[in-house]
Amino acid sequence: DQQVKQNSPSLSVQEGRISILNCDYTNSMFDYFLWYKKYPAEGPTFLISISSIKDKNEDGRFTVFLNKSAKHLSLHIVPSQPGDSAVYFCAPHYSGTYKYIFGTGTRLKVLA
Amino acid sequence: DTAVSQTPKYLVTQMGNDKSIKCEQNLGHDTMYWYKQDSKKFLKIMFSYNNKELIINETVPNRFSPKSPDKAHLNLHINSLELGDSAVYFCASSQYRDEQFFGPGTRLTVL
Numbered sequence: 001d002q003q004v005k006q007n008s009p010s011l012s013v014q015e016g017r018i019s020i021l022n023c024d025y026t027n028s029m030f031d032y033f034l035w036y037k038k039y040p041a042e043g044p045t046f047l048i049s050i051s052s053i054k055d056k057n058e059d060g061r062f063t064v065f066l067n068k069s070a071k072h073l074s075l076h077i078v079p080s081q082p083g084d085s086a087v088y089f090c091a092p093h094y095s096g097t098y099k100y101i102f103g104t105g106t107r108l109k110v111l112a
Numbered sequence: 113d114t115a116v117s118q119t120p121k122y123l124v125t126q127m128g129n130d131k132s133i134k135c136e137q138n139l140g141h142d143t144m145y146w147y148k149q150d151s152k153k154f155l156k157i158m159f160s161y162n163n164k165e166l167i168i169n170e171t172v173p174n175r176f177s178p179k180s181p182d183k184a185h186l187n188l189h190i191n192s193l194e195l196g197d198s199a200v201y202f203c204a205s206s207q208y209r210d211e212q213f214f215g216p217g218t219r220l221t222v223l
Contacts, residue, residue, distance in 0.1 A: 034211055043116070043202050043214030044155070089155060098143055098209055099168055102155040 003027050004092055004103040012109045019077040021106045023090035026071060030092035034100065035064060035075050038087045047088070048075070080110045115139050116215040118203050124221045125193055133188045133218045135203030143167075144186035145212060146178060147202040155202070161186055190220075198222045 004025045013019045023033075031052040036044035050057040050064045050073070057064050063076045077084055090103040116137045125131055137144060145168070146158040160168035161180040175191045190197060200219050204212040 032209075036214075041216070043204070043216050044212075045214065046211040049211060087153070093209065095209075097168075098145075098160050098162065098206075099157060100212065102147075105153055105155075 002104070004090060004101050006088075006090060006103040006106045008106050009104070010107040010109070012111060013080045015082055015110055015112050016079045019075075019080045019084065019108055019110065021075040021077075021088050021090075021108065023073045023075075023103050024071060025073075025090075025092050025101075027092070027094070027101075028071065029094040030101075031095055032093045033064070033066060033073050034091045034093065035062075036089045036091060036102075037084075038089065038105075044089060077108075080108075082110045082112050084108060085110045116203060116205055116213050118201075118215040118218050120218060121216065122219050122221075124223065126223055127193055127195060129193050130189070130191045131193060131220070132190070133201055133203075133220075135186045135188070135215055137184055137203075137205040137213070137215075139205055139207070139213060141205040141207045141213070142183060143206045143208065144180065144183075145204040145206070146186065146188050147204060147214075149200040149202060149217070151199070159186075159188075193220075193222045195222050 034049040035047040038044040066073045087105045091100040093100045143162045145160045159178040164180045177189045179187045200217045203215040206212040
């Protein structure tokens with residue numbers, strides 16, 4: 001039951017360019033969306049979030065966009081840096097539960 | 113000063129054995145979780161405790177039993193280990209339903 005899909009398992013981007021990671025979901029009850037970054041042999045770390053009442057949230061080089069009608073969100077990283085090379089997971093959630101559903105992940109490689 | 117710690121980091125054991133993984137958080141959070149990341153790298157929630165009470169119990173074999181002695185600890189005990197239990201297990205904590213802080217993971221290998 002893949003409620004959350006990240007259709008690009010991997011992505012390579014040149015340093016300094018924009019990285020765009022996508023996430024699609026099926027459950028219209030999701031109202032809070034998080035992105036996590038994961039390095040090898042470490043646990044995921046929280047990166048940025050967005051509430052369903054917004055369509056954009058920005059934090060430094062990271063911006064998350066939410067299109068509720070399309071049930072789609074994206075994470076933009078500008079400019080991309082080699083240290084951004086990691087696996088990125090989107091994790092939607094809906095109020096009233098403690099349960100986050102993690103996407104399938106996208107491995108980003110930023111080339112120097 | 114580690115926020116969420118897990119022990120051991122690696123665990124190699126034979127089929128049929130019983131093993132435990134320990135988790136501790138020093139963030140003062142009221143909710144703790146166990147996740148399993150399988151060979152396909154999917155991260156799936158197994159259990160969650162809020163103030164020592166079980167609030168999420170996904171479809172997990174009853175060979176897996178979480179135990180929360182206090183708000184800062186959530187241990188995972190696994191009986192009669194099977195080959196398919198090989199995975200990386202992550203502990204996490206959060207304050208209420210906010211973003212989760214993850215431990216470094218325990219890589220379990222069942223031979």
